[in-house]
Amino acid sequence: MRILLTNDDGIHAPGLAVLEAIARQFSDDIWICAPSEEQSGAGHSLTLNMPVRLQMHGERRFSVTGTPTDAVTLGLRKVMDARPDVILSGVNHGANLGDDITYSGTVSAAIEGALAGVRAIAFSQVYTRDWNGNEAFATAREWGAKVLGPLLDTPLPERTLVNVNFPPLSPDKVKGIRGVRQGFHDYSRGSVVQGRDPRGHTYYWFGLEPIEHTLDHGTDLEAIDDGYVSVTPLQLDLTHHTSLGEIAQRFET
Numbered sequence: 001m002r003i004l005l006t007n008d009d010g011i012h013a014p015g016l017a018v019l020e021a022i023a024r025q026f027s028d029d030i031w032i033c034a035p036s037e038e039q040s041g042a043g044h045s046l047t048l049n050m051p052v053r054l055q056m057h058g059e060r061r062f063s064v065t066g067t068p069t070d071a072v073t074l075g076l077r078k079v080m081d082a083r084p085d086v087i088l089s090g091v092n093h094g095a096n097l098g099d100d101i102t103y104s105g106t107v108s109a110a111i112e113g114a115l116a117g118v119r120a121i122a123f124s125q126v127y128t129r130d131w132n133g134n135e136a137f138a139t140a141r142e143w144g145a146k147v148l149g150p151l152l153d154t155p156l157p158e159r160t161l162v163n164v165n166f167p168p169l170s171p172d173k174v175k176g177i178r179g180v181r182q183g184f185h186d187y188s189r190g191s192v193v194q195g196r197d198p199r200g201h202t203y204y205w206f207g208l209e210p211i212e213h214t215l216d217h218g219t220d221l222e223a224i225d226d227g228y229v230s231v232t233p234l235q236l237d238l239t240h241h242t243s244l245g246e247i248a249q250r251f252e253t
């Protein structure tokens with residue numbers, strides 16, 4: 001099995017090493033193509049206004065001076081000699097739950113894989129202010145293979161991918177793995193900090209505070225809060241089918 005790995009926190013991210021350790025439990029045919037710098041929050045952006053460069057860091061190990069989407073694209077088209085069987089993205093340092101998904105470089109790298117018709121799975125390790133530091137990826141490291149194994153042969157239709165989050169608990173405290181739907185946050189994300197740069201110009205900087213949400217039953221947010229690994233299948237058809245008839249009717253002539 002040929003596996004392509006990427007990580008929106010960059011080629012040197014500790015979470016990428018964790019993902020590689022998980023993937024090596026299934027295959028030795030591992031390829032890595034990740035952004036050269038952290039790209040968290042890059043979403044599904046593609047670099048169009050400047051060239052991107054590929055750097056080799058070792059056998060089957062490359063970085064790209066661009067976004068996670070750039071990295072997957074070059075991984076598939078220039079780095080690998082044949083198509084991978086699966087693309088794994090992560091393990092992200094931080095949650096990708098509920099409405100985080102469209103901001104997420106981690107999930108978007110998997111989206112790019114799904115668009116290319118390759119089985120794609122995104123992994124994220126949730127952390128909190130009280131629970132971080134060296135142990136932060138221990139749960140992903142311990143539980144990764146238990147999640148990935150079954151997902152490698154679960155049938156997935158075209159244009160679908162899987163989003164996995166590990167709860168902010170030590171591995172022995174994790175209660176299990178749950179298949180759940182995407183939840184939603186109650187409020188728009190984070191703060192906007194205003195400041196003044198050394199030349200006197202105003203700048204703004206987006207903050208990432210804990211986001212309030214209602215823990216709807218059967219969601220990824222609830223599963224993580226209950227101490228489970230969350231596994232959510234996502235689809236790229238964003239059409240709201242229930243509203244389609246209403247919308248179409250308004251424009252009927």
Ligand code: MN
Nearest residue numbers: 008009040092
């Ligand atoms: Mn990230």
